[in-house]
Amino acid sequence: MKKVLFSILFAGAATLAHAQKSEVADAKKEWGLFQITMNQKPSLEKTLAALNSGLKHTDNAIANEKSKNMPEAWSYRALFASAIAASDTTNFENSSAKQKIAEEAVAKAKELDTKGDEKANISTAEINISNAIKLRAFTAYNKKDYAGALKYFNEATEKNPSDTSMYLNAAIMARNIKNYPEAIKNFKKVISFNTPNAKDLYSEIINLSLSELKDTVGGIALLKEASAKFPDAEGFIQTETQLYINKGDIVKSEEMLNKLVAKDPKNPTYQYLMGDVYYQQAVEVQNKKNKLDSKKVKEANTMVTQITALLDKALPYYLKSSELDPKYAPALEALKRVYAFKNDTPKYEAVKKKLEALKP
Template identity: 25%
Template sequence: MNFKYIFYLLFITSINAFAQKTQVQLAQNSLGKLQVSISKKEDIKQQLSIIGEGIKAIELAENDKKTKNWPETWAVKAYLSSYIALVDGDNNADKHFILATDALEKATTLDKFQANSSLIKAATYNINIKKQNEGNKMFMQNDFTNAFNYLKQVSDYLPKDTTLAVNVGICAQNIQLYNDALLYFKRAKDNGVRNPIVYQNMANIYASKFDSEAAIKTLEDGLAVNPYHPFLTNDYINLLLDNERYDKATKIIEGSIITDKRNKLLLFLYGYLQQSQLNNKSAAELAYQKALDIDRNYFNALYQLGLIYINNANEALKSKETKQFISHINRAEFILQRAHEINLNDKNTLQLLIEIYTRKNRLDRVQEFKRKLNEF
C-alpha cells in the first residue's frame, strides 16, 4: 500500500475542510467589521461592501457538504441578508429579505443547543423591522389585506407595541376579520393605549355582534382614560339609549352638559329624554331652546320643539283654553315653518304643518303643503 498516497489524500481532505471552515470564519469576521463600521457611522456603501465579503464567504460555506449543516452558517447568512434587506434601497433589499427569512428558518432548526441565539435574535429583529416597514407602506396605501399579513407577524413578535396592535386591528376591521380586530385592539388596550378610536372601534364591533354589555363596558373603560371625550360620550349615550337605560343616560348627559355647555347634541338628547321618557315638557323645551341658542338652524331641536307646542295646543283645546290653544299653535307654526325651510324634504314636518293649517282653516296652505307632500 502506498502510504504516501493515503497521507496525500488525507492532507488534501483536511485542507478542503479547513478551507470551508475558514469561509465561515471569514463571514463571521465580516460581522465584526460591520459592527465597527456602524459604530463609526460610516456610510451605507461602506457597510454594504463589508457585508458583500461576508456574503461571498457564506455562499461558499452553504454549498459545502459539511458546513451547509452548521447552524452558524445559516445564522450568519440570516443576519447579513437581513441587514441588507433593511439598508439597501435597491432591488437587493427584497431579494435578501427572502434569503434572510429562509436562512433564519434553517438556522433556528439546526441550532439545537442555541449556540447562535444572539445572531438569530438579531436577524429575527431585522426581519421583523423589514416586515413592519413593508406593512406600513401597504397600510398607507389602504392595502389592508397585505398590511394585515405583515403587521400581524410583527405585533406577535412585539406584543407590547400598542401602535402596531392598533394598526393590525384597523387592518382586520377593514377586511372584516372582526375577531382578529378585537384581539389586537384588546392587546393595545391591555398595554395601556388611551386612543379613543380603539375603544370606539371595539364597542362598534361588540355592538354588531349584539353584545351590548361588552360594548357598554368598553366605552366606560374608554371614558375612564379619556374623561368627557365628546365622541366616546356620544357613542356611550346613544348605546345606553338604544338599550333603554334611560336613567343612566340622563345622568351621563347631565354631567357632560356641565363640562360642555355649548354642545347642542347633548342638550338635544337631554331634551328628548325629558320629553319622551319623563314627560317633562318644560325641561325639554328649555333644553331645545338652549340648543337653538347655539345653532338657530338645528333641525332636530326645531322639530321636537314644534311637537311640544302642538301637544300643548292639544291639551289647551281639551281644557277649552282658547287663548292658550292659539298661542301654542302659533308657536308650533312658526317653529315648524323654520324647520321646513331648513329641511324641505322632511315628510313629518310637512304633515304637521298640514295639521296646523287645517286647524287654522288655512285651506290654501293645506293644499300647498299637500302638493309638496305628493311630490315625494
C-alpha cells in the first residue's frame, strides 16, 4: 500500500514539474505567435492582451521551484515585459512598471544563462527597454510636456551614455522649461563627443550662461574653452573681448588680443578685434558725452579729445586688417565709422565704394 502511495506522490511531483516547464514552452509559443500577428498590425488593446498573456506564463514559471532557475523563463519574461513597456503609449505608469519587470528579468537571465543560449532574447529585451524610454520621452514632447520629456530623455542617457542625440534632446527640453543649468550640462555632454555641431553648441551655452544666468565668470570660462577648441572662431574672441570691455578690464582685452596678434600677425580678424578694443572705449565715452548737459562745454570737449585719441589708436589696426584682407567687411565698416567721425570725406567715400563692391 505504501509503495502505491509513494508512486502516486512521485508521479504527481513529476507532473507538476512538467506543468511548470510547459509554462515556459507556452511562453515561447505565445512569443512566436505574437511575432507573426505583429505583421497584421493589431490594435494596441489586442497587442497588450497578447503580451500580458505571455507574461502570465512566465509569472507561473518563475513562481515554481522546478522552473524558477530556467534561463528561458527569465529571458522570455524580459521579452514580454519589455515589449509591453515599449508598446503602451497610453499608460506611462504601466509602461514604467513593465520596464522595471523587464530590467529585473534581464539581470536574472544574464545571471542564469551561463551558456549564452538566451543572448539574442536578452539583447532584444534591452533594445525594447531603451525604445520604451524613448517612446515615453517623445510622447511627452509631442504633448508639450517638456518637464516629463526631460525626465525620460535623462533616463535614456543613463541607459545609453554614448547616445548623443538623447543628451541633445534633454538639453533642448531643459532649455524649454528654462532649466538653464541642466540645459548647459547636457549641451556640454554633447560637445564632449566632438560632434560636428560642437561649435554651435558652444555658442548656445555661452549665450545661456551670459544672457539667462547672468554668469559672466562662467561665460568667460566657456569662451576660453571654446576658443581653445576653435581658435579661428572670431565670435568667441570678440565676445570675450567685449566682456572685458564691459567690465572695464581693458588691460585684459589688450593682453588677450596682443597674444593672438603675436601668434598670428597676418590674421585680419585679430587685427580688427584689436582695433575694436579702442573703438568700443570710444563708443563708451561718446555715450557719456551724449548724456552731458549742453552747458558743460568744457567736459564735452575733453571727451571729444578722448574719443579722437582712442579712434587714432584703433585706426592702424583696422587699416592693417583691411590690408591683410581687402574684402574683410567688418574692418571696412569700422574704417567707414572712424572716417565719418573724423569728417574725412575722401577716405569715407573710398571705403564706402569698397563695401559696395563686395555686395553680390
